[in-house]
Amino acid sequence: MVKLFFLLLFFPVVLLAQTDWQKWEKKDVSYQRTAPFLERDYSLSGEDVFGSATKIFINTYWVLFSNLDGDNCPFNPTCSSFLHQAAKRTNPVKAVLMFTDRFTRDMNPFNRGSNYPVHIAGKFYDPVELYLLEENSVHYLSPSHMVQ
Amino acid sequence: MKIISILFFCYSLSFAQSQLFNSPQEVKKFADYLYCEFDYLRAAEEYQKFLRTDKNDTVIFKSVLSYYMMDRFSDVLNFSVSSSRNFVFYDDTQFLKLISLFRLNMFNEFDTTAALIKMIGSKLETNSEKLIRFTFLMRDSISSKGFIVSPFDETEKTTIEKFYDRKQNPHYKSPLLAAVFSSIIPGSGKVYADKLGDGIFAFLTTGVFTFLAYDNFKADHKFRGWLFGGLAGLFYAGNIYGSAAAAQIFNAGVQFNFQNDIQIYLTKKKHYLPEYDFCN
Numbered sequence: 001m002v003k004l005f006f007l008l009l010f011f012p013v014v015l016l017a018q019t020d021w022q023k024w025e026k027k028d029v030s031y032q033r034t035a036p037f038l039e040r041d042y043s044l045s046g047e048d049v050f051g052s053a054t055k056i057f058i059n060t061y062w063v064l065f066s067n068l069d070g071d072n073c074p075f076n077p078t079c080s081s082f083l084h085q086a087a088k089r090t091n092p093v094k095a096v097l098m099f100t101d102r103f104t105r106d107m108n109p110f111n112r113g114s115n116y117p118v119h120i121a122g123k124f125y126d127p128v129e130l131y132l133l134e135e136n137s138v139h140y141l142s143p144s145h146m147v148q
Numbered sequence: 149m150k151i152i153s154i155l156f157f158c159y160s161l162s163f164a165q166s167q168l169f170n171s172p173q174e175v176k177k178f179a180d181y182l183y184c185e186f187d188y189l190r191a192a193e194e195y196q197k198f199l200r201t202d203k204n205d206t207v208i209f210k211s212v213l214s215y216y217m218m219d220r221f222s223d224v225l226n227f228s229v230s231s232s233r234n235f236v237f238y239d240d241t242q243f244l245k246l247i248s249l250f251r252l253n254m255f256n257e258f259d260t261t262a263a264l265i266k267m268i269g270s271k272l273e274t275n276s277e278k279l280i281r282f283t284f285l286m287r288d289s290i291s292s293k294g295f296i297v298s299p300f301d302e303t304e305k306t307t308i309e310k311f312y313d314r315k316q317n318p319h320y321k322s323p324l325l326a327a328v329f330s331s332i333i334p335g336s337g338k339v340y341a342d343k344l345g346d347g348i349f350a351f352l353t354t355g356v357f358t359f360l361a362y363d364n365f366k367a368d369h370k371f372r373g374w375l376f377g378g379l380a381g382l383f384y385a386g387n388i389y390g391s392a393a394a395a396q397i398f399n400a401g402v403q404f405n406f407q408n409d410i411q412i413y414l415t416k417k418k419h420y421l422p423e424y425d426f427c428n
Contacts, residue, residue: 096382096386101393108345110345140397
């Protein structure tokens with residue numbers, strides 16, 4: 001009886017003694033940097049004709065250039081996202097004008113720090129709302145402001 | 149020996165904690181200490197603890213004052229609602245409420261409280277009049293310079309007059325004019341809207357594409373000519389649009405800086421709140 005008791009006790013002890021195998025086992029470490037900008041939404045759902053055309057164009061740009069080139073746009077939202085948002089918020093003509101203006105501003109590397117507030121991700125915050133030319137759409141943020 | 153030990157044990161129990169550290173008086177003493185050490189948030193919490201069991205006008209006011217010091221204006225409003233006319237610091241609490249409404253930009257409620265302060269003949273009526281004048285500067289209402297500067301003494305009048313002049317004649321840029329400038333010389337609208345770098349790059353971009361279009365047409369490369377011509381046109385039109393938007397953003401910045409300067413000035417003046425010395 002005693003033997004059986006010890007035998008029964010032995011198995012749970014062996015099974016439960018060390019539950020943290022995961023902690024000590026060998027693990028393949030990856031030294032590659034994570035790239036959150038690659039987690040992109042490629043879907044075309046909820047888009048109108050112009051929105052879909054713009055999204056296809058942007059998706060192509062993302063796959064062929066941006067994903068390979070890396071996270072290089074200094075702005076938040078990025079220029080391609082800016083175009084997409086502008087297409088959603090306004091009409092095609094206005095969206096293209098807003099995008100070309102943004103593209104020109106992107107080419108200017110000087111004094112960005114004194115012109116744009118910084119987003120918490122480290123990019124210059126430049127939202128679509130500022131460029132809609134609509135009453136009360138401009139919510140000014142000081143360049144010294146950190147956008148969450 | 150046993151008897152001595154038992155007696156010793158009993159005496160230890162009875163004398164060990166003769167002072168109740170959580171008694172209201174001890175809590176108040178600790179809160180006062182925290183308040184004088186400028187640890188306002190913890191002081192407010194201790195005052196709250198005291199007020200759960202006891203009532204004291206000074207404690208209520210110091211609690212409100214602690215919240216004000218921590219910029220917790222919603223908490224200040226919650227407290228000042230419950231204060232009655234018999235309250236010793238009623239005028240002061242109403243004034244703190246007025247400041248909080250000002251800081252929270254709740255101007256409709258501000259007007260009601262300001263009217264109440266005037267009606268009851270508060271000892272802080274002059275101070276509240278000064279705050280009222282600042283709300284006129286921050287709102288879209290037009291008043292004469294004499295009316296705005298009237299409650300202020302000579303040392304402040306010049307500064308208030310400058311604020312008034314900035315309000316009446318803000319250095320806004322016209323979005324239409326910016327667009328017109330950019331349509332004449334690409335980028336000039338951006339320069340007018342205080343974006344010199346963007347203006348120069350807009351000029352260069354449009355200029356380079358226009359030259360490429362011209363050069364390709366000249367060399368009879370029609371496709372490339374139309375391609376670069378189209379791009380030049382897009383950047384030209386985009387720059388006109390962007391110049392108008394830049395002027396609009398500039399104007400929003402002027403308004404923001406004006407309101408920000410008022411807030412900085414009032415913070416320096418401690419919103420005309422009298423000095424309270426509860427620590428000496």
